Amino acid sequence: MDTVVHVPLGDRAYDVIIGQGLLPRAGALIAPLLARPRVAIITDETVAALHLPALQAGLGAAGIASSALALPAGEATKGWPQFARAVDWLLAERIERRDMVVALGGGVIGDLAGFAAAVLRRGVRFVQVPTSLLAQVDSSVGGKTGINSTHGKNLIGAFHQPSLVLADIDTLTTLSERDLIAGYGEVAKYGLLGDADFFQWLEGNTASIRARDPAALLQAVRRSVAMKAEIVVRDETEQGDRMLLNLGHTFCHALESATGYSDRLLHGEGVAIGCALAFDLSARLGLCPQEDPSRVAAHLAAMGAKVRLADIAGDLPDADALLDLMAQDKKVQDGRLTFILARRIGQAFVTRDVPRDVVRAVLAEALEARQDRRNPV
Numbered sequence: 001m002d003t004v005v006h007v008p009l010g011d012r013a014y015d016v017i018i019g020q021g022l023l024p025r026a027g028a029l030i031a032p033l034l035a036r037p038r039v040a041i042i043t044d045e046t047v048a049a050l051h052l053p054a055l056q057a058g059l060g061a062a063g064i065a066s067s068a069l070a071l072p073a074g075e076a077t078k079g080w081p082q083f084a085r086a087v088d089w090l091l092a093e094r095i096e097r098r099d100m101v102v103a104l105g106g107g108v109i110g111d112l113a114g115f116a117a118a119v120l121r122r123g124v125r126f127v128q129v130p131t132s133l134l135a136q137v138d139s140s141v142g143g144k145t146g147i148n149s150t151h152g153k154n155l156i157g158a159f160h161q162p163s164l165v166l167a168d169i170d171t172l173t174t175l176s177e178r179d180l181i182a183g184y185g186e187v188a189k190y191g192l193l194g195d196a197d198f199f200q201w202l203e204g205n206t207a208s209i210r211a212r213d214p215a216a217l218l219q220a221v222r223r224s225v226a227m228k229a230e231i232v233v234r235d236e237t238e239q240g241d242r243m244l245l246n247l248g249h250t251f252c253h254a255l256e257s258a259t260g261y262s263d264r265l266l267h268g269e270g271v272a273i274g275c276a277l278a279f280d281l282s283a284r285l286g287l288c289p290q291e292d293p294s295r296v297a298a299h300l301a302a303m304g305a306k307v308r309l310a311d312i313a314g315d316l317p318d319a320d321a322l323l324d325l326m327a328q329d330k331k332v333q334d335g336r337l338t339f340i341l342a343r344r345i346g347q348a349f350v351t352r353d354v355p356r357d358v359v360r361a362v363l364a365e366a367l368e369a370r371q372d373r374r375n376p377v
Contacts, residue, residue, distance in 0.1 A: 012161045014161060014163055027060065030059070030062075035098035037065060039064060039099070040066070040101050042068075042105075043109055044070060045071070045072060051104060052104065071085070071109070075262070077109075083147050103126060103127070103128050107132065111144070130167055131172075133172055133268075134182060136221050137224035141225055142161075142242075167221055182269045182305075184209065188275065192247060193342075196346030199345055210304065243338060246338075248278050251277045254322050280293050309366045338350060
């Protein structure tokens with residue numbers, strides 16, 4: 001049984017359909033949106049091998065022709081070279097303004113293909129078909145598109161809402177254990193930022209989610225998407241409330257930069273670590289109960305997630321260097337870092353009144369604990 005979350009944005013409103021077996025039915029679901037029966041699919045090589053045949057068969061069953069471009073898998077793809085390749089390919093395919101681009105893949109492909117659609121002929125429509133847990137609960141919804149710069153993550157992009165999102169739970173069965181758990185960092189984030197009951201539900205359903213029980217995955221994705229949709233409708237272009245969705249991300253983006261956007265640290269892993277650090281910082285500032293950081297860390301660890309800086313392989317820069325990387329975050333205003341902190345689990349808020357020395361102390365302590373763990377007495 002499909003679940004539909006509607007994102008009511010006026011003439012740019014769209015549905016997020018969550019369910020099983022959506023790829024074989026994609027043609028019937030997408031057909032009503034098309035001016036002519038053809039689409040251009042952007043995916044990556046890994047996802048193409050797993051899911052492109054099913055998607056194209058589903059499109060073909062509804063009489064929809066499709067062509068596909070498979071880019072290299074991984075975060076490194078989300079930059080100028082592959083973005084230019086995608087745009088040039090879409091132009092070569094003679095994609096017109098009334099046509100549809102389909103993004104099939106995780107967050108990297110969704111962000112890049114969405115941005116390509118946003119700038120192609122000054123904007124063509126696109127459909128998100130997210131195949132990772134992270135993309136289903138977060139990046140496919142809300143219209144944020146973009147690529148990375150050498151100066152930082154997601155610094156180049158545009159707000160461009162999709163016309164439809166098809167979140168097929170069945171694709172999650174093909175994820176590696178690491179990718180599933182990494183995506184869970186974004187799921188936990190929603191409970192932490194605004195729904196304590198959802199976080200408690202997650203605590204009680206950890207085993208079912210790790211086992212990829214369809215009912216548990218459906219509920220986790222549905223509630224996450226509903227929360228994101230509610231926030232996006234209130235603040236589409238991130239002027240206020242939408243910043244709450246960046247809980248953990250100020251730390252995360254600095255850590256991703258420090259690890260070279262490599263497989264040393266996946267985005268969702270960075271989010272989980274960032275959420276733990278945000279609660280550590282909140283407690284240090286006396287904003288949230290002292291037991292909350294331990295509860296957050298315990299749940300993420302029970303899910304098998306990375307929780308501390310000690311969980312990141314290889315070397316990391318010192319606290320001052322990490323702070324400098326955080327200063328490149330796109331949410332910086334007037335040189336001041338934006339943090340999403342918490343008064344308790346389920347009650348996050350946005351602030352720029354965080355002393356640099358307190359942030360540095362939290363990072364230094366985490367780095368020291370990392371060193372102690374790597375070099376036990």
